[in-house]
Amino acid sequence: MHYVVPVSVHEGEVDPTQVLKGLLDTAVLGALRDNRTYGYDLVRQLREHGFAEIADASVYGTLRRLYRAGLLTSEIVDSDTGPPRKYYSVNEAGAAQLERSMKTWEEITHTMDRILGREDR
Amino acid sequence: MPGTSAAYLDRVARLLADVEEEERVSLLADLADELREIPESELAERLGSPEEFALEYRRSAGLETPPEPDRTVASMIAAVISALALPFGVLVLFSFGGQLVFGPFVLAIEWILARISPRPLRLAWSFLGAALAGEIIYLVLDIHVRRIDGFPAVVIGLVVAAVTALLFFRTTSDQ
Numbered sequence: 001m002h003y004v005v006p007v008s009v010h011e012g013e014v015d016p017t018q019v020l021k022g023l024l025d026t027a028v029l030g031a032l033r034d035n036r037t038y039g040y041d042l043v044r045q046l047r048e049h050g051f052a053e054i055a056d057a058s059v060y061g062t063l064r065r066l067y068r069a070g071l072l073t074s075e076i077v078d079s080d081t082g083p084p085r086k087y088y089s090v091n092e093a094g095a096a097q098l099e100r101s102m103k104t105w106e107e108i109t110h111t112m113d114r115i116l117g118r119e120d121r
Numbered sequence: 122m123p124g125t126s127a128a129y130l131d132r133v134a135r136l137l138a139d140v141e142e143e144e145r146v147s148l149l150a151d152l153a154d155e156l157r158e159i160p161e162s163e164l165a166e167r168l169g170s171p172e173e174f175a176l177e178y179r180r181s182a183g184l185e186t187p188p189e190p191d192r193t194v195a196s197m198i199a200a201v202i203s204a205l206a207l208p209f210g211v212l213v214l215f216s217f218g219g220q221l222v223f224g225p226f227v228l229a230i231e232w233i234l235a236r237i238s239p240r241p242l243r244l245a246w247s248f249l250g251a252a253l254a255g256e257i258i259y260l261v262l263d264i265h266v267r268r269i270d271g272f273p274a275v276v277i278g279l280v281v282a283a284v285t286a287l288l289f290f291r292t293t294s295d296q
Contacts, residue, residue: 024181038151039147039151043151055168055169056167057168057169057175057177057181058177058178060151060152060178060181061181064144064148064181065181068183083146085147085150086143086147
């Protein structure tokens, strides 16, 4: 299996924004696995966990795409501070997809650790 | 919500007008939450322009990106036709009696051209349409309705022009 690690304009340097963008689907599924929430709250959570460089519109768009792909369920919940919010959570298909993505991620990190000689540190 | 934030939200709503309503309402509610917390001076830095925000949302959501209308061949042809037709519209506006004969047809054509033209021409057609509509009403009242002429006819003509301008702007503004 081949993995392409995006690099920035500086040859050989990893561009964290591109890497995080590639992992956004998995990050969103992971954040919603045990935690039902709405769009902006998810943006805040991801930012707090280090996804500060990801465009907020990407998070909202990813939510919509994953929902349309049948990996999320949604529920409209009344809000005290404005219009009703659409809360998302991971369904069975989403949880299965997350498991597969996590395995892929482990393979990637394992491969990278081996290449970088960090496996046994 | 401050003016700039409200304008930002409104612009995003227009740019995503074709998105399924439930999703759009949900997105705008989330964005409104966010805009309440972001100082207006940091809006562009945090979210990008409304156009960039809408485009990134479409890309991430896997939605089709609508073509930029002003860059298509059809819109370029429409712009050329619109620019060539504009002097004729002005000619009818200042013709002696031609307004009553050709006015309604010209007004209908102006309406169409105002919708398909690029922004500067759209504004020109909107002003021309408003002036022509007001003028037609004034002439009809002044010439054909004996009880309404002079100042009252001018006032009614101005009101009709204002209403026409409003209609033109509302239906030809950026979607």
